[in-house]
Amino acid sequence: MSDASCATTVSKALKINNDLTRYGAFAEIGAGQEVARHFFQAGMASQTIAKTISAYDMIVSDEIYGREAHGRYVCESRLEKMLDHEYKLLIERLSGPRGGKTCFFSFASTVATASVGSNKQSHGWIGVRFQATPGGPANEIILHVRMLDRHRLQQQESLGVLGVNLIFSAFYDLADTENFIPQLVENLKEGQVVIDVIKFNGPAVAHFDNRLMNLELVHRGLAEAIMFSPKNEILNVSDAVYGKSLLIQRGTFRPVTTTHIDVIQKGMVQMRADVKAMEGKDLEILPVMEMTMHNLLTDGDVNETDFLQRVETLTSLGFYVMISNFRLFYTLKRFIRRYNQNMLALIIGASHLEKLFQESHYQNLEGGLLEGLGKLMEQKTKVYVYPHKTSQLCMTTKSFFPPNNLRHIYTYFVESKQIVDVSGCDETADYLHSGDVMKMIEAKDPRWEQFVPEKVVAAIKSQKLFGYK
Numbered sequence: 001m002s003d004a005s006c007a008t009t010v011s012k013a014l015k016i017n018n019d020l021t022r023y024g025a026f027a028e029i030g031a032g033q034e035v036a037r038h039f040f041q042a043g044m045a046s047q048t049i050a051k052t053i054s055a056y057d058m059i060v061s062d063e064i065y066g067r068e069a070h071g072r073y074v075c076e077s078r079l080e081k082m083l084d085h086e087y088k089l090l091i092e093r094l095s096g097p098r099g100g101k102t103c104f105f106s107f108a109s110t111v112a113t114a115s116v117g118s119n120k121q122s123h124g125w126i127g128v129r130f131q132a133t134p135g136g137p138a139n140e141i142i143l144h145v146r147m148l149d150r151h152r153l154q155q156q157e158s159l160g161v162l163g164v165n166l167i168f169s170a171f172y173d174l175a176d177t178e179n180f181i182p183q184l185v186e187n188l189k190e191g192q193v194v195i196d197v198i199k200f201n202g203p204a205v206a207h208f209d210n211r212l213m214n215l216e217l218v219h220r221g222l223a224e225a226i227m228f229s230p231k232n233e234i235l236n237v238s239d240a241v242y243g244k245s246l247l248i249q250r251g252t253f254r255p256v257t258t259t260h261i262d263v264i265q266k267g268m269v270q271m272r273a274d275v276k277a278m279e280g281k282d283l284e285i286l287p288v289m290e291m292t293m294h295n296l297l298t299d300g301d302v303n304e305t306d307f308l309q310r311v312e313t314l315t316s317l318g319f320y321v322m323i324s325n326f327r328l329f330y331t332l333k334r335f336i337r338r339y340n341q342n343m344l345a346l347i348i349g350a351s352h353l354e355k356l357f358q359e360s361h362y363q364n365l366e367g368g369l370l371e372g373l374g375k376l377m378e379q380k381t382k383v384y385v386y387p388h389k390t391s392q393l394c395m396t397t398k399s400f401f402p403p404n405n406l407r408h409i410y411t412y413f414v415e416s417k418q419i420v421d422v423s424g425c426d427e428t429a430d431y432l433h434s435g436d437v438m439k440m441i442e443a444k445d446p447r448w449e450q451f452v453p454e455k456v457v458a459a460i461k462s463q464k465l466f467g468y469k
Contacts, residue, residue: 247286267384
């Protein structure tokens with residue numbers, strides 16, 4: 001835990017200033033020198049700060065750090081270049097005279113702030129590269145943050161507090177993994193910032209699991225959603241979805257079944273045709289398996305091992321994985337639309353149509369179900385429906401009948417092709433849920449292997465996943 005005497009931002013900065021083993025550089029672009037300012041105001045800053053820089057001019061910035069291939073400045077690659085450049089200069093210039101007793105560090109931020117009424121997003125990348133021992137290897141912690149305050153000055157202030165917390169935690173709180181994230185947002189009010197990416201790299205932070213720490217952001221409500229790549233890497237959602245079309249399947253995936261694979265494959269076939277017709281060209285389609293935080297909780301807590309197993313099995317099959325706090329589809333769609341205006345399709349089993357048209361789900365909206373579905377459906381958003389087939393029946397859009405007062409609404413969405421079947425009953429096998437497979441595994445019924453992708457079967461057996469014995 002943090003020292004109780006260092007509860008305020010200024011006192012944290014002062015503690016660092018009085019720590020003669022810490023010495024570093026600050027490079028801040030886009031929101032003023034908000035982090036370095038706290039160290040100057042705390043006093044004794046000359047004992048901590050070797051250099052501060054704000055290369056606001058684009059040409060000057062490019063001359064120092066190099067130009068990004070995509071021309072953007074508020075991005076992870078820019079932050080990495082800033083951290084790397086300033087850290088290397090410190091080592092080159094100062095390791096001789098003071099390297100034996102000093103832990104060098106570089107702090108950097110590249111940020112875009114925005115005023116009330118602006119269409120721009122207030123967000124940024126911030127990070128710290130540091131030695132844990134004099135002459136030791138470099139370690140790094142970086143964040144992607146969105147500032148939610150309405151005015152620039154408030155955004156700058158919250159960024160300054162967050163930056164001091166990050167540096168302080170990197171220096172003094174590495175042993176306390178459970179409280180690292182709460183300490184990161186000390187002295188910030190709820191709703192001031194969203195932290196949707198956190199990454200740890202280096203021997204001093206090797207005990208932090210990046211996947212679990214990002215999951216903790218969602219669990220604590222600091223992030224709305226996180227995303228993993230098929231390589232099981234943490235992604236910034238806005239960068240991952242930029243310029244692409246998205247096909248999202250929601251589920252528990254414990255484990256992923258052959259039905260889930262068939263659902264996404266048939267959805268991809270449908271979506272390629274729809275994207276070509278809608279956009280007039282082919283766009284990359286991102287197949288995303290999404291789980292809600294609600295589906296990961298057991299008695300209010302996350303089973304970390306179970307979570308990692310689900311993510312690893314899905315990414316091993318080449319899928320992107322999203323963990324979100326969105327219980328209703330319209331809130332998920334609204335989140336995606338913040339970053340992406342291309343076609344978006346949500347694919348569901350036909351048995352879930354009943355939930356989509358359940359009025360109680362929309363009680364928090366003034367316009368009820370009509371408002372909720374209106375927020376979900378628009379020209380470039382579709383709901384794909386996969387047949388729910390059993391030995392007794394096969395449900396599609398044609399065999400779903402909502403309550404009488406909602407039938408005209410349902411008919412409108414079907415006839416306008418915003419709710420679309422992606423397959424007929426003859427082209428699909430019986431619909432198998434994850435829960436059905438888990439019952440077989442628990443009962444040691446060998447038939448479960450028929451209903452799980454071969455790669456996942458091998459992983460479940462070899463690694464004893466999902467309680468397999």
